[in-house]
Amino acid sequence: MKKILLLGAGLSASTLIRYLLENAQENDWILRVGDFTEEPVKKKLNGHARGESLQFDVHNAIQLDQEVKESDLVISLLPAKLHYLVAQSCIRNKKSMVTASYVSKEIQKMDKDAKANGVLLMNEVGVDPGIDHMSAMQVINRIKGDGDKLISFESATGGLVAPSYDNNPWRYKFTWAPRNVVLAGQGGARFYHNGKFKYIPYHKLFERTETIEIPGYGQFEVYANRDSLQYREAYGLSDLMTMFRGTIRRPGFCEAWNLLVQLGATDDSYVMDDSENMTYRVFTNSFLAYNIVDPVESKIARYLGISEDSPLMKKLEWLGLFDDTKKIGIHGLTPAQCLQHILEQKWQLDPGDKDMIVMEHQFDYLHIGSHRKRFSTMVVIGEDQVHTAMSITVGLPVAITAKLILQGKIGLKGVQIPVLSEVYDPVMKELGNYGIKFEERDFKLS
C-alpha cells in the first residue's frame, strides 16, 4: 500500500482528488489530504474508504515532517510561495514532490540536495505551466523528428468563462484565484522576437496585445506572460529566434483592465488609509487629483484619456467603481485587495455557469525550403463548478504524473519540469482519454 499526501485542497484540487480516489483501489493507494480547515476536505473526500482528511498547517514543522515521513509521495497545491517548505521536508525525508507551480528561486536552489537524496521535485505540471510545456514539446519533437527546423514558438493560455455564459461587458469572470488575477503581470514580461530581446513593463503590458482566432470559438487577445527567455534553454531551443508565452483574454478586456493598472488600483505594495469606511467611489477618487468642481467620472476620463461616454467608461461603471453607497468595509487593505473585493461582487460565476481553458501554440518552421506554420489548439469546457476546466486541466496532469512516479515509470531526480518525453508522452496520452486533446492546423507561409 502506498500513501499519497496532498497538501492544500483549494479550488483546483477537486478533479485531482477524484482521479486519485478513482485509481486508489487498483493501485492500492491511500490518499491523505491536509488543509488549514478540515471540513471542506472531508466534503471533497465524501467518506471514500481510501481517503483521509487532516487539519494541516505547513508552518508546523513537526507536523509537516511527520506527515511527509509517513507518505510515499507528496503533492503540494499550497500557495506557490509555500512549496519550498514542503520541498525541504521532502528532501529531509527522501520523498518526491509534485506541484503545478512555477519553479521558484528557492526550489531551484534545491536541485543538488534533491539529487543527492534521490528525490524528484517535479514542478509546472498543471495547465499553464504544465500542459503547455508537454503539448509543445510533443509537437517540437515531431517537427525535429521530421528533419524540419523550428524558428519560432509562441504559446498562449487563458482561463475564461465558456461561450454560453460569457454575458458581462468585460467578457470575464473569476475561474481562478481572484488575487492572482488582480496581480497578474506585475513583474512585466520578457521574450525573444526575431532574435531581439524584448521587454514590456507592467504599465505597458495590457496595451501591447495581439489578436488570435480559434476556429469555433472566435477572437481572443493575448498579452505577454512573465519570462519566456528561460524556456528557450529548458526546451532545448537555444537557437530559437522567437520565444513568446502569453495569456489569453476576450477582446477588449486588456484595454479596460489597463485603465485600472494606470490608475494604480492594482498596487499591492501599501495599505490604504481608512479602507474600512471608503466607498467604491472614494476608492476610485483616491487615485485622482483633488478638484471640487469636476465629478469623479470626468476626472477619471480626462486622466486616462478616454471619452466619458465610451464603452470603456461603461465597463468601469458596471464594476461599481463610481458607487458612493457601497463600502469596502474591511480595515487595512491594499489597493489590489480593495479592487479584488469590488471585482468579487461582479465577476463571480453565476449558478450553472461553466468555465473554459483555451490554449494555442504557434510553430513557424522550415520544411524542405518552405516556411510553414502549425497551430495547435486545445479548448476544455468545465463539467460544473466543482470540476471546472481549471480543476480538470490542473488536477489531471498532476495526478497522472503522481501515478507515474508511484509506479516507478519516471526515474528522474532533482528539480524538474515536464520537458522530457518519459514524462510528457505518457501524461499527454492519458490526458487524451479525458478529452484533453489538441487540434492541429498546418499550412505553408512562403
Next chain:
Amino acid sequence: MKKILLLGAGLSASTLIRYLLENAQENDWILRVGDFTEEPVKKKLNGHARGESLQFDVHNAIQLDQEVKESDLVISLLPAKLHYLVAQSCIRNKKSMVTASYVSKEIQKMDKDAKANGVLLMNEVGVDPGIDHMSAMQVINRIKGDGDKLISFESATGGLVAPSYDNNPWRYKFTWAPRNVVLAGQGGARFYHNGKFKYIPYHKLFERTETIEIPGYGQFEVYANRDSLQYREAYGLSDLMTMFRGTIRRPGFCEAWNLLVQLGATDDSYVMDDSENMTYRVFTNSFLAYNIVDPVESKIARYLGISEDSPLMKKLEWLGLFDDTKKIGIHGLTPAQCLQHILEQKWQLDPGDKDMIVMEHQFDYLHIGSHRKRFSTMVVIGEDQVHTAMSITVGLPVAITAKLILQGKIGLKGVQIPVLSEVYDPVMKELGNYGIKFEERDFKLS
C-alpha cells in the same frame, strides 16, 4: 577627548568632515573616518592632526563592533540600507548614531532597544529629509504660537545645477548619487489633499506635476515624493487637511523623464540579456515591439504618443539613446543600470559647474478669520565640486547635530527625527551662520 566615528566618506561627506575638523581643536575631538577604500578618505582628511582614516567594511562585524566601542558617537553616511547594521552595533555598545537617511523599517523597530540602552538613533538630519523637517517645524511652531491655525502644509526640495551652469536640454545634471536619481519615485507617492487620501503610482508620478516660482530663480516643477502621510503625526499635525512633500526639477524635466519610465528603462528588477554588447540604440529598441520597417525613432514616438520632431524627442536623442555605435559594454546590467551608464556620459557636471539646492515650504493658515499663505524658501549654491550645495546642506546639519549630542545638549533617546525644538532650534540657528537661511513671503488669500 572624544572620538567621532564617521562611516562612509562618499560625495556628501566633504563638508561634514571639514566642519568636524575645524571644530575638533576647540571641542577636543578626534575624527576617525572609515570607508571601503581608504585612499579617498586620506585625501579628504588632508593630514589633519585630529583626523584618522581606516579601511572599513561594515559587513566585518568584529571590526564594526571594535570601532563603535572605541568611539563616543557614530555618524553613518553609508548607503541607507546598511545603517541598521551600524545601529545594531551602536545599541550593543551603548553609543549614539546620527544619519541623514529616512528611518527604515529595521531602524524603527530598534526604538525600544535603543531607549533601554540609553542610545539616541537620530535620523533624517540631512537636507531632505532634514533641513525640511527642521525649518518647517520652526515656522509651524511660530504659526501655532501666534494662535493661528495651520490647515495645509506643502514642501518641496530639489538638487539641481546652479542657474549659470544650467545649459543642457534637460536642465539637469547629476549632483547626487546617479543610481538614486534613476530609481527615484519607484514606490509611488501618497499624500493628503483637502482631507482626501491621494495616491499616485510610479508610472503616473512624472505626469502629475505642479509648477512653482521662486523669486530670483524662475520656475520649477514639483512631483510628489514618497509617503507624506507619516509626517502628519510626526509633526504633531494629525488634523492637517493637506500634507504634501515633493521633489523639485526644472520645467520640462518630468515630462521627458516620464518617457523613460513609460518605456521601462528605469526598471531595476531584472538583468538584461547580453547588456555588454548592446548599443544604446539596441537598448532603446528592446522596449519597443519588433518591426523591420520602421526605424527606432518612429517606433518610440508612436509608442509614447509624441511627435518625431518634438522637443521631447530631441531630449531623448541628445542623451544618445538612438546611437548605434556606443555600447553599454558591461555584463549583467539591469535596464536602470544601463540607463544610468548612458546618463552618466551626459549629465556630469562640467569643470567649474556649481550645484544648487532649492527648498520651498507653503503654509496655509487661518489668522483671525482670514485665510493666509506663507512661503518659506531656501536656495543654496555650492562653493565648488567638493563643497557642493548637496554636501553643505547634508553635511552641516549632521555635523551640528553630532556636536550638540557630544556637548550633551540633546538629551533624547531612541529612534528620532529632528522635529523637536531642542534639536531644530540650535541646528537652524547655526546653519544661519553658514548662509543656510529661509526667505519668507506672507500674504492674505481671502
